[in-house]
Amino acid sequence: MSKIVTPYQNEQVTKKEQVADMFNNISKTYDFLNHFLSLGIDIIWRKKAINELKENQPKLILDVATGTGDFAFEALSILKPEKIIGVDISQGMLDIAQQKITKRGLGDKFEIKLGDSEKLPFSDNQFDAVTVAYGVRNFEHLEKGLADIQRVLKTGGKAVVLEFSKPKAFPVKQLYNFYFNYITPGIGKLFSKDSRAYTYLPESVAAFPDGERFTAMMEKVGFKNTKCRPLAFGICSIYTGIK
Numbered sequence: 001m002s003k004i005v006t007p008y009q010n011e012q013v014t015k016k017e018q019v020a021d022m023f024n025n026i027s028k029t030y031d032f033l034n035h036f037l038s039l040g041i042d043i044i045w046r047k048k049a050i051n052e053l054k055e056n057q058p059k060l061i062l063d064v065a066t067g068t069g070d071f072a073f074e075a076l077s078i079l080k081p082e083k084i085i086g087v088d089i090s091q092g093m094l095d096i097a098q099q100k101i102t103k104r105g106l107g108d109k110f111e112i113k114l115g116d117s118e119k120l121p122f123s124d125n126q127f128d129a130v131t132v133a134y135g136v137r138n139f140e141h142l143e144k145g146l147a148d149i150q151r152v153l154k155t156g157g158k159a160v161v162l163e164f165s166k167p168k169a170f171p172v173k174q175l176y177n178f179y180f181n182y183i184t185p186g187i188g189k190l191f192s193k194d195s196r197a198y199t200y201l202p203e204s205v206a207a208f209p210d211g212e213r214f215t216a217m218m219e220k221v222g223f224k225n226t227k228c229r230p231l232a233f234g235i236c237s238i239y240t241g242i243k
């Protein structure tokens with residue numbers, strides 16, 4: 001069995017608890033570092049992923065691993081659903097999301113809830129769409145998380161997952177590895193109070209089963225018509241599947 005990559009490499013504590021702790025630690029600098037480290041490109045990738053749902057016009061959306069809410073805000077602005085619910089295991093990240101919801105006056109449209117992707121606090125067949133941005137890589141049990149996302153989707157509903165992947169072509173692969181392994185951890189350490197968080201980032205991306213391995217797992221838990229759309233030479237990928 002392959003080694004589970006965790007933020008603090010502490011074998012006494014589950015990956016889930018370590019991930020929640022890590023995001024609690026970095027919640028205040030998360031938004032700034034996201035945009036800074038990606039040179040703002042993360043905003044374009046989020047828009048592209050949400051656009052995958054345009055033809056479906058979902059009314060009720062679940063945003064899993066919603067964090068500080070940026071993917072959900074993008075969905076609200078592009079798709080104009082009746083409601084979006086965001087779940088996350090980090091209260092610190094959700095507190096920032098709540099501040100943004102209140103500031104933007106979106107309390108009736110965007111609701112947040114503390115919750116685990118592997119045990120979603122919702123009944124079966126509830127949502128028209130489920131979204132996850134940069135979350136699946138952090139799940140402790142990826143297959144279990146995907147199966148639960150499939151469970152809460154309505155039949156015919158669509159899941160959209162945005163996640164880092166591993167570019168294969170020269171020189172993007174080499175540049176990306178250099179940036180991710182050396183530049184990102186340095187800047188992350190400087191600005192966030194957690195020196196491990198931005199070292200865990202490339203490690204978790206390296207360990208993540210991207211591309212066809214991920215769509216195969218989606219199919220295994222019951223998704224149909226799965227697709228993988230690489231962005232920026234494979235730095236990121238958008239995965240979609242239908243229940």
Ligand SMILES: C[S@@+](CC[C@H](N)C(=O)[O-])C[C@H]1O[C@@H](n2cnc3c(N)ncnc32)[C@H](O)[C@@H]1O
Nearest residue numbers: 023065066067088089090093116117133134138
């Ligand atoms: C990199 S952040 C992404 C946040 C947001 N989706 C975005 O696009 O900025 C990953 C988030 O996944 C959450 N997370 C990790 N494992 C989770 C799980 N099992 N259930 C729910 N949320 C989880 C973390 O707490 C964190 O807020």
